[in-house]
Amino acid sequence: xxxxxxxxxxxxxxxxxxxxxxxxxxxxxxxxxxxxxxxxxxxxxxxxxxxxxxxxxxxxxxxxxxxxxxxxxxxxxxxxxxxxxxxxxxxxxxxxxxxxxxxxxxxxxxxxxxxxxxxxxxxxxxxxxxxxxxxxxxxxxxxxxxxxxxxxxxxxxxxxxxxxxxxxxxxxxxxxxxxxxxxxxxxxxxxxxxxxxxxxxxxxxxxxxxxxxxxxxxxxxxxxxxxxxxxxxxxxxxxxxxxxxxxxxxxxxxxxxxxxxxxxxxxxxxxxxxxxxxxxxxxxxxxxxxxxx
Numbered sequence: 001x002x003x004x005x006x007x008x009x010x011x012x013x014x015x016x017x018x019x020x021x022x023x024x025x026x027x028x029x030x031x032x033x034x035x036x037x038x039x040x041x042x043x044x045x046x047x048x049x050x051x052x053x054x055x056x057x058x059x060x061x062x063x064x065x066x067x068x069x070x071x072x073x074x075x076x077x078x079x080x081x082x083x084x085x086x087x088x089x090x091x092x093x094x095x096x097x098x099x100x101x102x103x104x105x106x107x108x109x110x111x112x113x114x115x116x117x118x119x120x121x122x123x124x125x126x127x128x129x130x131x132x133x134x135x136x137x138x139x140x141x142x143x144x145x146x147x148x149x150x151x152x153x154x155x156x157x158x159x160x161x162x163x164x165x166x167x168x169x170x171x172x173x174x175x176x177x178x179x180x181x182x183x184x185x186x187x188x189x190x191x192x193x194x195x196x197x198x199x200x201x202x203x204x205x206x207x208x209x210x211x212x213x214x215x216x217x218x219x220x221x222x223x224x225x226x227x228x229x230x231x232x233x234x235x236x237x238x239x240x241x242x243x244x245x246x247x248x249x250x251x252x253x254x255x256x257x258x259x260x261x262x263x264x265x266x267x268x269x270x271x272x273x274x275x276x277x278x279x280x281x282x283x284x285x286x287x288x289x290x291x292x293x
Contacts, residue, residue, distance in 0.1 A: 003053055004085045004170075004280050006078060008034045010259065011061075014077045018070035026066045033060035037082070047119070050086055051130075054079040055105075055122035062106035076102045081210050083126065084276040085260040087169035090129050101125060140272040144244060146189040146265060148275055150292050152248045170278035171292050173258065180217075180254040181279070185292060187222075187249040187265055189273070200225050203267050205249045207277065210260035217253035217261070224249055255279045 006014075008031050012024060024030055037053035037060075039046040047053045062075035076098055080090055093101075101122075104110075110117040148168040171183050187205045206221045224247070251263070258279045265273040 003037070003050060004082075004260075004278055005038055005053075006034060006057070006082055006085070010081075011074065011078050014081065015067045015070050015074040018073045018077075022068045024066065025068050026064075029064055029066035030061075033057065033064070033066060036060045049123065049127075050083070050088055051123035051127040052119060054083050054126050055119045057082055058102065058105050058122055059108075059119050062102050063108060072099075072102045072106050075105070079126070081260055083130070084210060084262065085278045087276050087278075088130055089262075089274070089276045090126070093129065140267070140270070142192045142267075143272050144190040144192060146187065146273040146275065148263065148277065149186045149188050149248075152186045152188065152250070168292050169276060170280060171255075172280055172282045173255075174282050180256050182252065182254045183292065184250065184252045187251065187263065187275075189247055189265065191245045191247060191267060193245065201245070201268055203247055203249060203265070205251060205263060205265050207251065207253050207261050207263050210262060217255050222249045222251050 008027075011030060011034050015024075037047050037056040039056075047056045058075045058079040060075075061078060062072045064071055067074060083090060105118060105122050108118045110121045114120075150168060168185055171181070173181050191201070193201070202223070202225060204221065204223045207217050209217075249265075255261075258281055261277045261279065263275045263277050264271055265275075
């Protein structure tokens, strides 16, 4: 399958972000772990699914001493970042649960079931966690849906919009392109205010890099106001007696380098959604033409 992989430098940067991360002990080991998920034998992928690839990252780092410290934390965040880069963001996982999981992977806890059993069990855990998310990228019961779209043609008077190419997850950049690379896309969401509204709402979207060493994109914040919700007697909205509000935010970031980013959406100062967005070289996604995908 086509996938976007982390580079050796990105994995080293993830380790540097961890408490106690003091550098690389075995650079060859880090390089081996970075390339492991893409391994092929006679043209057949060793880890054919996105979940097995994430598990290969976790297993290839957690039980090693490639770094002087923070190997298990690096393994966890590398696998999670890889999933985000490929538009499979996990829901929030409690810290204690993440620690128990990655410790089990580090100890190769399922090795008695076969040589690849730990990777297979870890892959199953990642997939189960992803499929258990309740509201996709939203973090609020008031947000019915949220997604990225290439273009919003118009917002109608009846609170509707015409959008094109919804469900974007990133942009593929020609290999000969010079950075920074500019692009434009939109956040589209439907918001159900709770209780008696009576006032407008402040909405904001921003783009942040996943790995801290990466430069943040220019012009990465978009802010707008939406009016107060109108009352309604429609039975579909019996809980709040307010019409839902559709809003769109245009984003025009300039990216300085390829890598994983996230789009964060806020309503009245509270974060309500987080969507993955990745910038990749065209050669890294051979089935995708240059441009938004």
